[in-house]
Amino acid sequence: MKLPNTAHTARPWRIHEIAPDFTVEDVWALPTPGGPDDLPRLVEQTARGEFPGRDSPLIVQFLWAARWTIGAVLGLDRSGDGLDSRAASLRERLPADMREVPAGPEFTTLPFRSVYQLHDEWAAEIANRTVHGVMHMGWVPDGAGGYRGQMAVLVKPNGLFGAAYMAAIKPFRHLFVYPALMRAIEREWRASEAVDG
Secondary structure, three states, X not given: OEEOOHHHHOOOOOHXXXXXXXXXXXXXXXXXXXXXXXXXXXXXXXXXXXXXXXXXXXXXXXXXXXXXXXXXXXXXXXXXXXXXXXXXXXXXXXXXXXXXXXXXXXXXXXXXXXXEEOOOEEEEEEEOOOEEEEEEEEEEEOOOOOEEEEEEEEEEEOHHHHHHHHHHHHHHHHXXXXXXXXXXXXXXXXXHHHHHO
């Protein structure tokens, strides 16, 4: 379920002090009911997950493939335009009390890099020619005595081109990609509950 940006900005997440120059693009309640200590499970699921999967709608698979094809043609994802070249990693911005915290797991298929992992929040980043982006996962009370994940997407567009790119893809993200992603997260979460249970 899409949430207002204040669902992210009103919480005392550490990401606020690390990425104050990033804009909150989207905030989502994740279909991941659990207990107070389940964030590591969500983090591992996200880092090892494959999206879109074979069971994703064909339109989402097409959009995803088209993005990477267009990116290759236009050179959007060249290594010289990514992390540690065009954009410094947010790990370099960590305050003194967080410099020793674990970054989090390595991603197996998605081009993200973990920045930090705490008890109730985790951040991962990506950078290319269009944006420097952050996927922030928080673990929050669900209002019914349990907990669930909450995902925020933060972006720092790379100039006018990056801002135009983000505006152009917004309808596709909201109409197709995010709904498919929420269903995939829920399926994976339920499958892991069945294995653990």
